[in-house]
Amino acid sequence: MASEASVRPSAEPRQRARLVDVAERAGVTKSVVSRLMNDDTTLRIRPETRERVLAIAAELGYRPNATARALSVSRTRAFALLIPDLSNSVYAAITRGAFRRARDHGYVLLIAEDGAGDDDDASYAELVTAGRVDGLLVASSRPDHPLVERLLTDRRGVAHVFFNREVPGSNRNVRLDMRGASALVVDYLHSWGHERIGMVTGPLDLVPAQRRLEGFQVRMGELGLDSGAYAAGAFNESGGCEAAHELFDSRPELTALYASTFPQAIGVMKAVRDRGLRVPDDISLIGYDDLPMADFLDPPLTTLAMPLAALGAAAVDALVDQIDGRPAESRQLDGGYEIVVRRSVGAPSR
Amino acid sequence: MASEASVRPSAEPRQRARLVDVAERAGVTKSVVSRLMNDDTTLRIRPETRERVLAIAAELGYRPNATARALSVSRTRAFALLIPDLSNSVYAAITRGAFRRARDHGYVLLIAEDGAGDDDDASYAELVTAGRVDGLLVASSRPDHPLVERLLTDRRGVAHVFFNREVPGSNRNVRLDMRGASALVVDYLHSWGHERIGMVTGPLDLVPAQRRLEGFQVRMGELGLDSGAYAAGAFNESGGCEAAHELFDSRPELTALYASTFPQAIGVMKAVRDRGLRVPDDISLIGYDDLPMADFLDPPLTTLAMPLAALGAAAVDALVDQIDGRPAESRQLDGGYEIVVRRSVGAPSR
DNA sequence: ATGAAAGCGCTAACAA
DNA sequence: TTGTTAGCGCTTTCAT
Numbered sequence: 027m028a029s030e031a032s033v034r035p036s037a038e039p040r041q042r043a044r045l046v047d048v049a050e051r052a053g054v055t056k057s058v059v060s061r062l063m064n065d066d067t068t069l070r071i072r073p074e075t076r077e078r079v080l081a082i083a084a085e086l087g088y089r090p091n092a093t094a095r096a097l098s099v100s101r102t103r104a105f106a107l108l109i110p111d112l113s114n115s116v117y118a119a120i121t122r123g124a125f126r127r128a129r130d131h132g133y134v135l136l137i138a139e140d141g142a143g144d145d146d147d148a149s150y151a152e153l154v155t156a157g158r159v160d161g162l163l164v165a166s167s168r169p170d171h172p173l174v175e176r177l178l179t180d181r182r183g184v185a186h187v188f189f190n191r192e193v194p195g196s197n198r199n200v201r202l203d204m205r206g207a208s209a210l211v212v213d214y215l216h217s218w219g220h221e222r223i224g225m226v227t228g229p230l231d232l233v234p235a236q237r238r239l240e241g242f243q244v245r246m247g248e249l250g251l252d253s254g255a256y257a258a259g260a261f262n263e264s265g266g267c268e269a270a271h272e273l274f275d276s277r278p279e280l281t282a283l284y285a286s287t288f289p290q291a292i293g294v295m296k297a298v299r300d301r302g303l304r305v306p307d308d309i310s311l312i313g314y315d316d317l318p319m320a321d322f323l324d325p326p327l328t329t330l331a332m333p334l335a336a337l338g339a340a341a342v343d344a345l346v347d348q349i350d351g352r353p354a355e356s357r358q359l360d361g362g363y364e365i366v367v368r369r370s371v372g373a374p375s376r
Numbered sequence: 377m378a379s380e381a382s383v384r385p386s387a388e389p390r391q392r393a394r395l396v397d398v399a400e401r402a403g404v405t406k407s408v409v410s411r412l413m414n415d416d417t418t419l420r421i422r423p424e425t426r427e428r429v430l431a432i433a434a435e436l437g438y439r440p441n442a443t444a445r446a447l448s449v450s451r452t453r454a455f456a457l458l459i460p461d462l463s464n465s466v467y468a469a470i471t472r473g474a475f476r477r478a479r480d481h482g483y484v485l486l487i488a489e490d491g492a493g494d495d496d497d498a499s500y501a502e503l504v505t506a507g508r509v510d511g512l513l514v515a516s517s518r519p520d521h522p523l524v525e526r527l528l529t530d531r532r533g534v535a536h537v538f539f540n541r542e543v544p545g546s547n548r549n550v551r552l553d554m555r556g557a558s559a560l561v562v563d564y565l566h567s568w569g570h571e572r573i574g575m576v577t578g579p580l581d582l583v584p585a586q587r588r589l590e591g592f593q594v595r596m597g598e599l600g601l602d603s604g605a606y607a608a609g610a611f612n613e614s615g616g617c618e619a620a621h622e623l624f625d626s627r628p629e630l631t632a633l634y635a636s637t638f639p640q641a642i643g644v645m646k647a648v649r650d651r652g653l654r655v656p657d658d659i660s661l662i663g664y665d666d667l668p669m670a671d672f673l674d675p676p677l678t679t680l681a682m683p684l685a686a687l688g689a690a691a692v693d694a695l696v697d698q699i700d701g702r703p704a705e706s707r708q709l710d711g712g713y714e715i716v717v718r719r720s721v722g723a724p725s726r
Numbered sequence: 727a728t729g730a731a732a733g734c735g736c737t738a739a740c741a742a
Numbered sequence: 743t744t745g746t747t748a749g750c751g752c753t754t755t756c757a758t
Contacts, residue, residue: 041532042505044751055729060753070727092506093452094751096443097734104486104508113468113667122462122489129499134508136454137487139472149479155392156442157735158454158484182392263672289669296672317463319639322613322646324674394735405745410737420743444735447750507751729758734751741746 043086051086052079059083063090105345106136106159108149108173110166115288115317116334117165120190123335124163127342133160140166140173150176154184161185161345169193169231185348189341192233192356198348199356200341202332204234207363208241211284211312211330214365216249220282220310220374224255226269226294227286235261238286238314255280259290266293267300274301281374282310288317291327306372316366326368333362393436401436402429409433413440455695456486456509458499458523460516465638466665466684467515470540473685474513477692483510490516490523500526504534511535511695519543519581535698539691542583542706548698549706550691552682554584557713558591561634561662561680564715566599570632570660570724574605576619576644577636585611588636588664605630609640616643617650624651631724632660638667641677656722666716676718683712 049059052075059079061069082088096102105128109117121137128135136159138149150173153159164186166173174193177186189200215223225242228235239256246253257272259265266285270293273280285291291313298305305311305325313320316331340359348354399409402425409429411419432438446452455478459467471487478485486509488499500523503509514536516523524543527536539550565573575592578585589606596603607622609615616635620643623630635641641663648655655661655675663670666681690709698704 042507045753046751056752057730057754058728064753066754072727075727087505089505091447091751092508093443093446094734095753097441097447097736097750098752098754100734102443107487112471113465115463115465118463118468121487125487125489129502134486134488134502136484137457137471137475138484139475152479152484155437155439157392158442263669267672292669292672296674299674319613319642322617322642324646324649395737396735406736407738407746408744414737416738422743425743441735444750445737447752448735448737450750727758730756732753732755734753736750737748739746739748742744 042091043083043088045088045090048079048083048086048088052082054079100157101349102158102160103132104134104136104159105161105163105342106138106153107163108138108140108166110140110168112137112139116190116315119334120165120338120341123338124342125338126335127339131342131346133342133346135163160349162187163341163345164188165190169233185345187341187344187348189337190234192237194233197356198344198354200337200344201237201356201358202337202363203358203360204237205241205244206360207314207330207332208238208284209245210363210365211314212242212245212249215282215284215310215312215371216251218282218310218371218373221251222255222277222280222374223251223282223284224257224273224277224280225284225286226266226273226290227256227258228261228265228290230258235286242284259293261287261290263289263293263296266290267297268293270294270297271300280309282312282371285311285313288313288315288320288327288329290314291329292323295323295327305370308375310371310374312365312371320366320368323370325370328368328370329366331364331366333359336362392441393433393438395438395440398429398433398436398438402432404429450507451699452508452510453482454484454486454509455511455513455692456488456503457513458488458490458516460490460518462487462489465667466540469684470515470688470691473688474692475688476685477689481692481696483692483696485513510699512537513691513695514538515540519583535695537691537694537698539687540584542587544583547706548694548704550687550694551587551706551708552687552713553708553710554587555591555594556710557664557680557682558588558634559595560713560715561664562592562595562599565632565634565660565662565721566601568632568660568721568723571601572605572627572630572724573601573632573634574607574623574627574630575634575636576616576623576640577606577608578611578615578640580608585636592634609643611637611640613639613643613646616640617647618643620644620647621650630659632662632721635661635663638663638665638670638677638679640664641679642673645673645677655720658725660721660724662715662721670716670718673720675720678718678721679716681714681716683709686712 045056045059049056062079125135187198187200192199227239243253255277257269259269283294285294303309313327313329316329320327320329395406395409399406412429475485537548537550542549577589593603605627607619609619633644635644653659662678664680666679670677670679
């Protein structure tokens with residue numbers, strides 16, 4: 027009269043099996059099941075009991091209720107990913123990496139686009155203050171973002187990391203080696219014989235724009251080349267187009283251009299056409315970040331592929347570390363980038 | 377000795393004010409505060425008490441704990457948004473619309489990319505079975521997706537909607553009028569004098585590909601034109617490129633092409649170049665979906681802009697309706713699309 | 727090796 | 743007009 031072989035209650039297939047359901051069926055208490063499911067090492071349990079409980083849990087398809095657990099342990103196992111612009115493919119790659127790594131750590135990702143600024147505050151409140159998430163992954167890009175101020179000063183010490191950009195006062199930045207990547211671009215162009223190279227960078231109040239420019243300038247300097255040919259534009263197509271025109275006006279001698287984002291590179295290509303020039307015959311071009319579309323441009327665009335998924339994953343790792351009590355520290359992922367050779371770079375025209 | 381003007385406890389700024397904290401400070405019980413905060417209309421409360429409670433709540437910066445509330449009411453006020461490919465900009469626009477509307481309804485969005493198929497099942501379990509979300513917004517695109525089967529049969533009746541694609545057996549589809557949109561494209565091309573128009577559509581086992589093709593063919597038929605010139609390719613650049621080549625081979629007489637996605641249009645442009653032809657001189661081109669980049673292509677691409685944010689919002693509305701107990705029903709958003717005129721469409725070459 | 731019980735913060739009957 | 747009470751499903755300490 028012990029355990030009758032799996033009697034399934036076909037009458038009332040209760041919504042979802044709870045801890046107490048499997049406990050009862052197994053003839054033990056919640057506490058045992060809970061500790062068993064959570065791999066509590068201090069739990070001393072008879073092998074046969076363990077098997078029985080596990081079998082019943084499996085049979086019932088038991089899954090712990092995340093909400094109840096969260097309330098109990100005061101941890102939601104959810105992070106919020108704050109992104110300034112969802113339509114930017116770069117964030118898609120980062121998000122994918124973050125998403126996967128988060129899942130490996132047992133976390134889910136809540137996504138929020140916060141650039142529009144409609145009401146960032148409301149979303150901060152909704153997510154953090156309402157306790158929906160355990161931490162924030164911030165991929166914002168404005169140095170004056172209200173959220174940044176808030177995170178830096180909030181004495182409750184909300185776990186967070188800034189990534190794909192740095193916040194100067196913070197020790198929670200996770201970044202790629204943009205300087206090294208820019209240097210690689212210069213080297214590649216130089217290997218083709220280019221010496222008069224110009225750069226289309228982003229708004230100089232943004233750290234990523236600065237970094238890429240620095241990497242460019244330092245390497246140019248090391249090669250004994252003029253590092254003064256650059257122009258700043260918005261990180262989008264029109265920014266690239268305008269900056270390129272600016273460079274063509276001021277530096278007609280340039281034989282190669284380095285655009286600091288993919289959309290900017292598209293804008294540069296348009297500027298080149300506007301001038302009646304051709305890539306790479308008249309001017310070589312390379313763009314930061316790689317997208318599948320690069321193959322289909324005219325000419326196919328040579329790019330610098332950055333390890334974006336790895337960045338997302340690293341950001342998650344850093345956040346998990348913070349939550350697990352390890353001291354916060356800024357991190358940089360070295361390497362992982364490479365030139366994807368296509369047709370937009372050739373020998374200098376002269 | 378009643379309420380001393382806001383005495384702030386600077387010593388121990390408790391992590392976060394709870395319901396009971398504001399209740400105690402206000403000299404009432406949780407129940408009153410709870411009902412007040414939730415706008416319980418059956419609550420009879422003295423105006424002065426109400427003011428006092430509200431004031432204290434504000435002073436303490438009280439925000440209800442979402443987890444506790446969720447456990448109590450068995451509703452998380454979160455939805456999961458399942459997307460096959462995060463890097464597809466189309467989903468970014470949809471997501472943005474969904475995200476905003478969800479917030480208006482008091483919901484947050486959990487995002488998950490489920491196309492890779494690594495382990496969709498795990499994510500379904502993690503999100504739905506673990507009770508993390510109240511419903512699913514599914515933007516997947518495979519008719520044979522395991523998730524679909526599961527949603528359709530799961531007798532627990534998980535709230536969900538399918539959008540940006542239809543699931544034949546379901547009464548929970550939310551869609552745009554792709555047929556009408558395709559018809560508009562035909563009309564536009566026809567207004568320029570094109571009569572031999574070809575279409576690059578998507579994999580024909582996908583409903584969206586079928587719909588767009590149907591709209592094209594029906595309108596062509598209505599205009600008395602040959603509707604047989606179409607080729608199917610993947611919904612990306614290379615699919616567009618290959619399909620276009622196929623059409624150029626079989627239908628050299630075509631003067632205009634309609635590509636069923638933006639990336640396909642980019643692929644078509646490449647195919648046109650491969651053939652030594654030019655847009656729009658030799659062949660006019662129009663692409664489904666509009667992206668900022670269209671302005672920077674060569675030539676700037678004329679597109680069909682679809683109301684993607686509205687679609688996302690409508691999907692959320694439908695899901696909220698389900699949750700609120702209204703009967704599920706498929707919906708279609710009529711109109712909202714328009715041709716964005718740029719330079720890729722011109723008069724027929726002959 | 728297992729059980730009992732308190733508690734996470736909130737909601738919702740039901741009392742008073 | 744406001745208070746009491748019993749959960750929601752889980753974790754965790756302390757008994758046994």
